[in-house]
Amino acid sequence: MKKVTLKVPATIANLVCGFDILGMAINEPADDMEMRLLETPEIIIRHTDGFGLPEEPAENVAGVVLLKIMERLKLKHGFEVIIHKNIKPGSGLGSSAASAAGAALGAHLLLGNIFTREEMVYYAMFGEELASGARHADNIAPCIYGGITLVKSSEPVDIIPLNAPDLWVTAVHPQVEVKTSDAREILRKNILLKDAIQQWGNIAGLVAGIQNNDHALIGRSLNDVIIEPVRSILIPKFDHIKRESLEAGALGGGISGSGPSVFMFSEEEETSRTIAGIMKSAYDSTGIESLVYVSKVNPSGIRIVKD
Amino acid sequence: MKKVTLKVPATIANLVCGFDILGMAINEPADDMEMRLLETPEIIIRHTDGFGLPEEPAENVAGVVLLKIMERLKLKHGFEVIIHKNIKPGSGLGSSAASAAGAALGAHLLLGNIFTREEMVYYAMFGEELASGARHADNIAPCIYGGITLVKSSEPVDIIPLNAPDLWVTAVHPQVEVKTSDAREILRKNILLKDAIQQWGNIAGLVAGIQNNDHALIGRSLNDVIIEPVRSILIPKFDHIKRESLEAGALGGGISGSGPSVFMFSEEEETSRTIAGIMKSAYDSTGIESLVYVSKVNPSGIRIVKD
Structure with missing residues (x-):
């Protein structure tokens, strides 16, 4: 070849x-x-x-x-x-x-x-x-x-x-800069054991949900008590987008990598497109340009x- | 009834x-x-x-x-x-x-x-x-x-x-007292994020291994960098038993609950019985009475x- x-x-x-x-x-x-x-x-x-x-x-x-x-x-x-x-x-x-x-x-x-x-x-x-x-x-x-x-x-x-769960993913990339090095530096080097336990319960649930294609379990495992509370501060409109997306029927989601992109899982294409609209208008309303992508898990x- | x-x-x-x-x-x-x-x-x-x-x-x-x-x-x-x-x-x-x-x-x-x-x-x-x-x-x-x-x-x-993976389990109960409250008190309330990440990688691997009945993956995920290093100090002969069991072919294992019992997974009954012998003689040699159980995952x- x-x-x-x-x-x-x-x-x-x-x-x-x-x-x-x-x-x-x-x-x-x-x-x-x-x-x-x-x-x-x-x-x-x-x-x-x-x-x-x-x-x-x-x-x-x-x-x-x-x-x-x-x-x-x-x-x-x-x-x-x-x-x-x-x-x-x-x-x-x-x-x-x-x-x-x-x-x-x-x-x-x-x-x-x-x-x-x-x-x-x-x-x-x-x-x-x-x-x-x-x-x-x-x-x-x-x-x-x-x-x-x-x-x-x-x-x-x-x-x-x-x-690969049979799910839709909506991802938004707000045109703001979050340096990976900054996103890493703001993390605490020490965490509480009790938070870690909650986190590994969620990870175990997420892996079991992925392996069993159990969408409800995936949804209730998509919860991060350690990284997201710290990093989401760097991402404008994060809390707003997450709350509105969940209300619109998203299974869950959060920061993509170290940001600034944010993603949400949905079971239906329609929901993922509604969420795309929520994301787009959240940034439009604050004058931040954004790119939104709707596709399935690959x-x-x-x-x-x-x- | x-x-x-x-x-x-x-x-x-x-x-x-x-x-x-x-x-x-x-x-x-x-x-x-x-x-x-x-x-x-x-x-x-x-x-x-x-x-x-x-x-x-x-x-x-x-x-x-x-x-x-x-x-x-x-x-x-x-x-x-x-x-x-x-x-x-x-x-x-x-x-x-x-x-x-x-x-x-x-x-x-x-x-x-x-x-x-x-x-x-x-x-x-x-x-x-x-x-x-x-x-x-x-x-x-x-x-x-x-x-x-x-x-x-x-x-x-x-x-x-x-x-329920198709595995044998050898468990030994050395007749020493480890109070659950003591076993909990010696744990650190704060842990390193990098240790937590390693731990949740192992948990994710363990759950995936259990769901896929992948014994090798179960084995290499049975690794605890947070609790075992602290708690195993309370259990006489722990390191010796673990090392010898792995050498004899155990997939992995560790403390059962908060101890003092210790367990090991094996793929074959014969291996689990060899490990029972290793456990028994470890405690016999130090004058600690012990009870050993060999059975399958229930x-x-x-x-x-x-x-």
Whole structure:
């Protein structure tokens, strides 16, 4: 295979109570990536999205992943990558993970299906390291595995794919900046044992609900007593959107990754579209621009469009 | 129905990383309870086990459960209960929960199947309150539901029954006293967020492993970085038993409830019997008497022997 075209989905890390361990792929937004095998050991990156991301391989999220693969495998080949991002950088919807995971999966396909999924996660984490300074897999794993994944450990890579519940997801990206580093710094390093117990009860309930496709249990487990109360302060209109969405029939939801995007689960498409309206008008009324996405949980992750 | 005879199983709370939320029923040891409906609104409790437990209804774990049922339902009937405990009080194997759950289920049967399982848990918690001062359901729930249960909330009662993995369990009860109150007091009220994250990754892995009957995943999720390092100090030979059991092929294990009992999971009966030998000789060598039980996970909880 000489060329591959990929649709690389947005992902929602944490899933409310699963801070640093859970992640989920959704259908929209999604990046387009086109990758070509080169006869020479060089990397050419081109962005057609106008976000002004660096194209120098060592400074590009997809680039560092490919550099690491070339180095480890002592490749004589190189790669050309054309990226059209639809997942805005800084949205909290896994934009950097999409580039990293897409690069790893693309290389895997172009080199003849040579990696396990764990290996792709391993290489893609070098992209996350460049983007955020941390080798974390909570967005990369659902991008590669699809559905909802549990990152039991990132070194060594131990990913547990969970079921993909048959649910709608509404996500809103308000155009405000929340730096991942700020979102991390405001967290307390110490927490109360009693809060932790409540949190792990919710996580256990969420995992059981996901595995049994029990929507009511998923709903009443989407409760975060540790991270959300602190981080939601950084997100304008968070409480308003959450309250109105639940009143409109959302099962639950919260901050996507470290924000500023917010997501909500619904059982019905109609509910998810009502919630999209609630989100949009909340930000319109305060003069904050926003992008809203309605799609389903993505059970398969990155999709090969053409090869 | 005028009379019912029950086999009420021991239970293992916490299951290593599921502190205060998970519990599991095992087949051995198990109490024998015989309950009879009386025409008069009185409660007669008789213990035939020689443990010297109080037989005054208001001071007896089964008694307070029945008193509460009589009061709430304004019953004109009463109950006679003959209890032969095989689960030693103070073992950490759910001895008080067995009496409480047996009383609630027995009353349910004698009164014509009038309660939901949640209601039985609700009433049985009054027995736990008498025994330990806390209305907790982590031992009661698996006694009533069987298998492994998640207590998502005890007020209101919200129990999620999980699968019963096809595993062997070896449990040892060293004859030393660990007071539940002491075991609770030595816990730190504050914990590190990074430890909590590791813990909830393990809990999520354990629940996924239980739901998928994935023994390897269960094994590598049975890891407690918060409670066990503190509480295991109270249990002689804990580290030795754990290390030797894992070397002998145990999937994992830890403290049962707040101790002093220790349990280990195995895939094969032979392994579980080898581990029984390891446990026995560890305590024999230090002059501590011990009782060892080998049985399987109990998928159905309390069993009706005769009615």
